[in-house]
Amino acid sequence: MIETATDLQIDMPGLKMKNPVMPASGCFAFGKEYGALYDLNELGAICIKAATREPRFGNPTPRVAETPGGMLNAIGLQNPGADKIISEELTRLSEYSTPIVANIAGSTTEDYVYTAERLSEISIVSALELNISCPNVKEGGIQFGTVPEVAASLTEKVKAVSKVPVYVKLSPNVTDIVAMAIAVEEAGADGLSMINTLLGMRIDLKTMKPILANKKGGLSGPAIKPIAIRMIYEVSQAVNIPIIGMGGIQSADDVIEFLLAGASAVAIGTANFVDPFICPKIIKELPEKLKAYGVTHISELVGRSWK
Ligand SMILES: Cc1cc2nc3c(=O)[nH]c(=O)nc-3n(C[C@H](O)[C@H](O)[C@H](O)COP(=O)(O)O)c2cc1C
Numbered sequence: 001m002i003e004t005a006t007d008l009q010i011d012m013p014g015l016k017m018k019n020p021v022m023p024a025s026g027c028f029a030f031g032k033e034y035g036a037l038y039d040l041n042e043l044g045a046i047c048i049k050a051a052t053r054e055p056r057f058g059n060p061t062p063r064v065a066e067t068p069g070g071m072l073n074a075i076g077l078q079n080p081g082a083d084k085i086i087s088e089e090l091t092r093l094s095e096y097s098t099p100i101v102a103n104i105a106g107s108t109t110e111d112y113v114y115t116a117e118r119l120s121e122i123s124i125v126s127a128l129e130l131n132i133s134c135p136n137v138k139e140g141g142i143q144f145g146t147v148p149e150v151a152a153s154l155t156e157k158v159k160a161v162s163k164v165p166v167y168v169k170l171s172p173n174v175t176d177i178v179a180m181a182i183a184v185e186e187a188g189a190d191g192l193s194m195i196n197t198l199l200g201m202r203i204d205l206k207t208m209k210p211i212l213a214n215k216k217g218g219l220s221g222p223a224i225k226p227i228a229i230r231m232i233y234e235v236s237q238a239v240n241i242p243i244i245g246m247g248g249i250q251s252a253d254d255v256i257e258f259l260l261a262g263a264s265a266v267a268i269g270t271a272n273f274v275d276p277f278i279c280p281k282i283i284k285e286l287p288e289k290l291k292a293y294g295v296t297h298i299s300e301l302v303g304r305s306w307k
Pocket of ligand 1: 050073249270271
């Protein structure tokens, strides 16, 4: 018999989660709108939209385009900046008891270090997610996510100031994601998040110009799931730190597939735009699924496809 209160529990550095499901950064803003729909304490954790040192207006519109099985976005890290996120968003989120993961981004090492130090000092922030992988900003961002030595150096500097564990969010836009994962693990990362979006593009046949004002954007949604599964399968065998898996999750079966590949927890992004109740729905379904697959505790699934 499955005891849901205990059997879905996941323990990772900084994150004691009652279940393995959190919304993915940027697809849940700061939880305000979703908090009006359901109790956010049902979530295993809440991952907030990327925070930067200064407010960012983001890219010009159009910023999103539909694609078969997914979407392209080029939001450009729009956010109100660290000060406002702390004084308004995190203050509001302090009414919840579920752990908060603060996603941070920047254009320079100094930006990242500043934002990491500020946000990690806030008592309700349980972990940082270091976004070294945003494909939608002109400077910074992508370089940090594609060169192992640069990623390692940034990780080390952020780790030196952070009061909470640091999960480094890897980009799939690299030839060798295992090399990136090993580099940031050696630099002190407490965990990994993967994958961010894949760089893509669409062209409008009427205007004969790119649909996105930024021209290129990040592909997310079910179309990228097999890539995420393959990358998590490879990386989880090469490192000893836990992985938060993401990329196209839409169902409890998808969550199980990510755990089997080697993720210890998961994040759900684009599917929130299709069904705003997707996270609580999946959490509710998981115990029945475990039962159906003859599993007593969810952690038994982690990496089972290769162990
Ligand atoms: C509209 C949108 C905004 C995003 N913003 C962020 C962000 O601010 N920081 C970040 O690390 N990832 C961001 N992402 C990437 C997601 O967190 C996630 O890694 C990716 O979309 C894959 O998961 P999915 O297929 O479930 O959406 C964003 C994705 C989308 C679609």
